[in-house]
Amino acid sequence: MNRVVVAKQSASTSLGASLQQICPRLYACECAITEIRGFSTAMLSCHVAGLIHPSPEIEHEQDSVCRLMLPVLNQIGTLPQQTYVIWTGIKADADYVESQFEDRPRPLRYLPQHYREWVCRFFGLPQDQGMEVNAACASSTYGLALAAEMIRRDEQTAVLVCAADPVSRFIFTGFAALRALSPTTCRPFDVKRDGLLIGEGAFAMFLVSESFAELEKYEPLAVLSGWGMANDANHITAPARDGSGLIRAINAALRSAEMEPHEVQAFCAHGTGTVYNDGMELTVVESIFGDRRFPIFSIKGAIGHTMGAAGGIEAAVCICAMHDRTVPATAGLANEEKRAAGRVSALSQSFAGNNMLTTNSGFGGCNAALIFRNP
């Protein structure tokens, strides 16, 4: 079966418009959460998010999703004609829905399919070549797993997985209604964590078979060696306290990578900063990895929860971190929970390993895990 390699990647978050900008700021434990000015939050308990300020050359783009995607797609460059595109943004219609209640033109695009087709047109690819995946906040992780599955099975040779989710009034008020937003700041794995913050972000990751990479002379950035997907079967919005779904997803990823748990040398957690999510993840860590202390981090304290794009951005950060031999700091962390001690740090940590695990968990009980290996 084919090995799956990452040939190109790019991302944009509130920390910067490229991974070259984002990663050093993550290592330095910087936080890019700012006040929301696009809509009123006066009656809500949270007023901040991880916001991207577009560069002057793309300010004219009216579509908020495309505005986030453009810098990311520009960095990818050209793609071969057979590239299959998987779109994993989760709220394509938010702007359209909002426009129905306001005195402004309705956007042209409102279905995930419209954005996937737009990406195809951007690269000059056939528009019927691809699919859209929604697994809530684990969408990109699922998209990358499915891309890898297709490549491993020789159904595709080249797959671009990409997403962008803006901070919209729709999303922000919804998380506020669920009382999921922190009234203070996002503190993953901290004893005083009290909720998440949302952020906008975009990413694109181009996966190919190893043989195609050799043929096209792509320099592999990483090997996507294992992946797993599973459901909690517990609740529509809350994670299973025992982490049973995430445990199954990680174990499936380990089997897929033909690895043992001790071979995972760092873990990019979902780490939303909510009491239940982070507690569940620490339970999972103890269940799979026992007492072993190894670096665990979350980037959501720095950029917020980037929703459908989160898994892709975090996967891209893992690959940079492996190259830079540095595990990012967990911004927002002041006093780690006892079970996080010796694992999570507000300082970046050196990384001497070759394998990094990243996971995401979303509404609907969706969990997914990916394992990246240095090429």
Next chain:
Amino acid sequence: MQICITGGAWIIGSAYSTLHSGALQKLPEIDTLFPHLPARFGRFDDFTKLGFAAIGLALNESGWANLTQPEDTGLIISTQYGVMQTDFSYYATTIEQDALLSSPNLFSYTLPVTVIGECASFFHLTGPTFCIGDDGRSGMQALEIALLLLQQRQTQRMIAAWIEAPPELGNSEPKRAGAAAVVLEQKAHDTACGKRTIQGIAKDGIVSNGETVTSLFAFFPH
């Protein structure tokens, strides 16, 4: 190993049928189709109700609806419009008082994966679960990916479903509401497979019982 379709259901308009019963029947109130219902059933939006009904009927027919323990079963739902109608309903609650009274319940149903969460927790499904955009082939892509995951041994059993509860957008796009679901299982070659087996994926559809099937609807009487 062979891949069998062990149960299925189809709801369209005011009628429904199942794979084995064949005949179209008048669709009663969905809450009368099942002896037990999820605690949140009364809060379900139309998309979730339709999907829950089709998936529940399909699981019932395959014998997997009354489990009490987690089962390695995945679920892929294909939909074009997803929960867009619910999105409008939710956003309407945010308009007054600067969103102070936004409905958390409606927001919970503004993702198409919410029906997955409802079905997974009620029917104890713990395999890979996600939604995909329907490509105009009414669930065929979901069926193809379900087969891929079964062949890769990612799970023992998969449900492939199609659900639409489209909003009125005031344009001329043809839209239809409905849902269909089939349960796929890997079985040994010497095991009875029921009415349908799947031989493989062809260029223009799925080969089942020797014929090429191009839509989930093809499994059901018209």
